[in-house]
Amino acid sequence: MDLTVVSTYRCNSKCQMCYIWQNPTDPKEEVSIETLSKLPGGFDNLNVSGGEPTLRKDLMEVIDVLYPKAKITEISSNGLHPERLVPIIKKYPKLKVRFSLEGREINSNRIRGEKDGFQTKVKGLQMLKDAGGQDLGFALTIQDENVDDLVWLYEFARDMGVELATSTLHNAWQFHKNDNYFYDRVSVARKVEGLITAMLKTNNVKNWFRAYLNLGLIKKILGQDRLIKCTAGSDFIFIDPWSDVWACNVRTDLPMGNLAKQSWQEILDSDVARKSREKVAQCRQNCWMVTTARTAMRSNIIPMFPKLQPLFWVLENKIKTTLGMDIAFDRYIDYGNVGTSPRVERTSFLNQTFKAKLQKAADPHYVQGEFFNR
Numbered sequence: 006m007d008l009t010v011v012s013t014y015r016c017n018s019k020c021q022m023c024y025i026w027q028n029p030t031d032p033k034e035e036v037s038i039e040t041l042s043k044l045p046g047g048f049d050n051l052n053v054s055g056g057e058p059t060l061r062k063d064l065m066e067v068i069d070v071l072y073p074k075a076k077i078t079e080i081s082s083n084g085l086h087p088e089r090l091v092p093i094i095k096k097y098p099k100l101k102v103r104f105s106l107e108g109r110e111i112n113s114n115r116i117r118g119e120k121d122g123f124q125t126k127v128k129g130l131q132m133l134k135d136a137g138g139q140d141l142g143f144a145l146t147i148q149d150e151n152v153d154d155l156v157w158l159y160e161f162a163r164d165m166g167v168e169l170a171t172s173t174l175h176n177a178w179q180f181h182k183n184d185n186y187f188y189d190r191v192s193v194a195r196k197v198e199g200l201i202t203a204m205l206k207t208n209n210v211k212n213w214f215r216a217y218l219n220l221g222l223i224k225k226i227l228g229q230d231r232l233i234k235c236t237a238g239s240d241f242i243f244i245d246p247w248s249d250v251w252a253c254n255v256r257t258d259l260p261m262g263n264l265a266k267q268s269w270q271e272i273l274d275s276d277v278a279r280k281s282r283e284k285v286a287q288c289r290q291n292c293w294m295v296t297t298a299r300t301a302m303r304s305n306i307i308p309m310f311p312k313l314q315p316l317f318w319v320l321e322n323k324i325k326t327t328l329g330m331d332i333a334f335d336r337y338i339d340y341g342n343v344g345t346s347p348r349v350e351r352t353s354f355l356n357q358t359f360k361a362k363l364q365k366a367a368d369p370h371y372v373q374g375e376f377f378n379r
């Protein structure tokens with residue numbers, strides 16, 4: 006099972022596609038070390054995210070508690086305070102760290118509302134490499150504004166000796182945003198094909214399966230059904246900063262419990278959790294985030310291996326790229342079946358001031374209404 010711990014909703018970026026930064030939590034109310042200690046061991050991937058986790062003064066203690074509980078522990082950071090991660094990396098060199106970067110310098114800074122963000126992250130990741138970090142990389146959210154930088158960033162990361170993870174625009178309660186729509190779905194999707202081909206041309210098995218993850222992103226971008234059914238609530242669980250436990254980070258109607266008030270086992274066995282899993286089985290959203298996509302790709306019998314569907318796709322297309330043949334994307338993707346959506350402009354907050362509104366535990370949360378990811 007994979008787990009994401011959203012350690013805080015405080016954030017020092019001002020992204021145009023995620024409004025967590027407009028809705029910060031009160032540090033006094035954020036999930037405590039004591040609460041996190043209640044989690045059992047044995048998770049596959051455990052992601053500490055935010056908001057921006059480096060804004061938590063006790064991040065080292067958070068990692069001290071969580072690191073032994075998972076095969077892979079990851080920090081998803083905006084990378085604006087790399088120096089705060091150096092002592093953590095020195096203690097845990099195998100810790101996975103991903104810095105959000107949205108393409109070339111001007112583009113990335115504009116999309117993320119970060120003055121000098123690009124330079125800080127690039128130097129910062131190198132700083133973590135020098136400190137002994139072994140699993141470092143960037144993470145990019147594919148959107149109309151940066152899709153032309155996609156292959157460039159992939160090659161930039163490869164030249165630095167680090168990874169590139171990709172996701173794409175989603176509407177989700179986690180982002181406090183329900184109006185992220187592509188301006189030109191087909192154009193964006195076609196450009197992702199270039200990244201898939203580049204990944205399959207490498208000799209890195211992980212990249213081949215990342216290529217399949219990106220195939221799923223194309224379907225998401227076009228508004229089509231997921232490649233593989235979602236298993237949220239069973240193979241993937243999400244804890245928000247108020248210790249509330251959710252089956253996923255998209256729908257607001259999939260609660261499972263609260264880790265501060267219940268034990269982990271009580272939460273998993275609860276009626277609330279069972280009802281949420283039933284809804285997941287019927288879910289018609291086609292979101293495809295790395296968390297739920299990665300878990301869905303795993304074999305039910307031997308979780309360290311992929312399901313047959315991604316395995317055969319990877320084998321077939323790895324052979325094709327090795328032989329210099331083109332991948333027939335239209336065999337896998339129906340470009341004649343493209344969802345319609347309103348055009349809602351995204352605005353850069355780079356040069357804007359905006360007063361964030363503190364969200365208290367007693368306030369009503371996630372009131373953005375229904376979410377559509379089609």
Ligand code: SF4
Pocket residue numbers: 235236237252253254255256285288289290291292293297
């Ligand atoms: S497919 Fe449904 S249940 Fe799965 S992550 Fe998306 S919204 Fe949640």
